[in-house]
Amino acid sequence: MQTSELNELKKKLKVAEEKLAKAGIRMGEAGGSGEWHDNSAWDNAVVDFKVREDIVDSLKKCIQKLKGTTN
Amino acid sequence: MSREIKIEVFSSVMSERAYYTARQKLGLISTDLAEQNIELGVAGGTNDFHDNAAFDEASRKIDVTGISYETWRKTIMYPVFIERRVETDSVQLGNLVDIEIVTFGERFKANILGPVDGILFEDDSISFESPLGRALIGHVKGEEIEYEAASRKLKAKIIDVLPGNF
Numbered sequence: 107m108q109t110s111e112l113n114e115l116k117k118k119l120k121v122a123e124e125k126l127a128k129a130g131i132r133m134g135e136a137g138g139s140g141e142w143h144d145n146s147a148w149d150n151a152v153v154d155f156k157v158r159e160d161i162v163d164s165l166k167k168c169i170q171k172l173k174g175t176t177n
Numbered sequence: 178m179s180r181e182i183k184i185e186v187f188s189s190v191m192s193e194r195a196y197y198t199a200r201q202k203l204g205l206i207s208t209d210l211a212e213q214n215i216e217l218g219v220a221g222g223t224n225d226f227h228d229n230a231a232f233d234e235a236s237r238k239i240d241v242t243g244i245s246y247e248t249w250r251k252t253i254m255y256p257v258f259i260e261r262r263v264e265t266d267s268v269q270l271g272n273l274v275d276i277e278i279v280t281f282g283e284r285f286k287a288n289i290l291g292p293v294d295g296i297l298f299e300d301d302s303i304s305f306e307s308p309l310g311r312a313l314i315g316h317v318k319g320e321e322i323e324y325e326a327a328s329r330k331l332k333a334k335i336i337d338v339l340p341g342n343f
Contacts, residue, residue, distance in 0.1 A: 112281050170299065173278055174308035174326025177292050 112172055119165040126158040188306060190257045190270075191291040192343050198297050203249045210246055213239045252293060259290055261341035268313045268338050270305055275337040276313070279321070284336065288343045289313060302343070309333060 133151040170176035191199075217239060220231035262271030270289055277284040287303040288294070295304030303310045312324035313335065321334045 109281055112283075166299065170307075171327050172329075173281065173283070174312075174324055174331060175287070175303045175310070176295055176299075177304055177306050 112169065115165060115169050115172065119162065119169065122158065122162045122165055126155070126162050129155040129158045188292050188304075189252060189255050190259060190305075191293040192259050192288075192302075194343060195291065195293045195297050196253055196256045196258065199249055199253045199293055202297075203246065203253065206242060206246045206249060210239065210242050213242055259294075261343065263340040265318075265338040265340065267315055267317045268335065269315070271341040273339040273342045274303075274313060274335060275339065276309075277334045277336055278309075279332040279334055281331075286339075286342075288341050290343065294343075298343075 129151065133148070133155050136145065136147040136151040167176065213235060217232065217235040220229060220235045259271050262269055265272065268274055268289060273286055273288050275284070275286050286301070288298075288301055289305050289310055290298075290302045292304040292306050294302040295307060295310075303313075305311065305314060308324050308326040309331075312322045312333070316322055316335055318335055318338050321332060323330060323332055325331070
């Protein structure tokens with residue numbers, strides 16, 4: 107039961123990390139021109155990256171809580 | 178409307194590397210805060226604060242970043258450094274421990290350090306204030322321990338106690 111819960115979280119984390127990596131690439135592409143002013147593609151990519159970063163952090167925290175390795 | 182903002186301060190017991198990393202983090206947060214203050218100024222520049230969504234958003238961002246800034250600032254204000262422990266008679270602060278969480282069949286090595294280390298170096302550190310960290314302290318190689326995390330009982334085995342590696 108506990109093991110399956112941990113495995114489920116690990117799977118979710120792997121997917122979230124892959125999505126974060128892709129969001130990072132999109133951010134790089136959108137800002138590639140060096141012209142960041144009024145670049146809505148860049149703004150959206152940054153927001154998307156930050157949200158995905160938060161998701162990865164939350165999942166890591168859930169795994170740590172489950173294992174008791176964090177406060 | 179007055180708001181009460183609770184600032185959580187992590188224990189100031191930490192390794193030197195955690196202290197310097199936290200200081201860097203504080204510097205980055207400080208830069209963010211400065212940029213957000215400029216955003217706030219620009220958004221509020223019209224002098225019309227009513228229904229100014231940009232101003233509200235900028236203000237909200239400053240609140241959130243401000244809490245983060247205060248948390249880190251207070252955490253590293255009076256640091257107490259953890260020394261690397263070379264004795265391996267029992268698990269103490271500053272040791273590296275080879276552990277198996279029997280319940281999950283998961284084995285890993287982690288330094289027993291402070292809560293800031295646990296946050297900044299989650300891959301190789303466990304806070305002594307965490308459920309597993311608390312349960313490990315004082316025990317010796319080969320011992321099995323029971324502890325509670327997320328309202329569940331877990332079992333772990335101390336495979337080895339090693340000198341700290343941080």
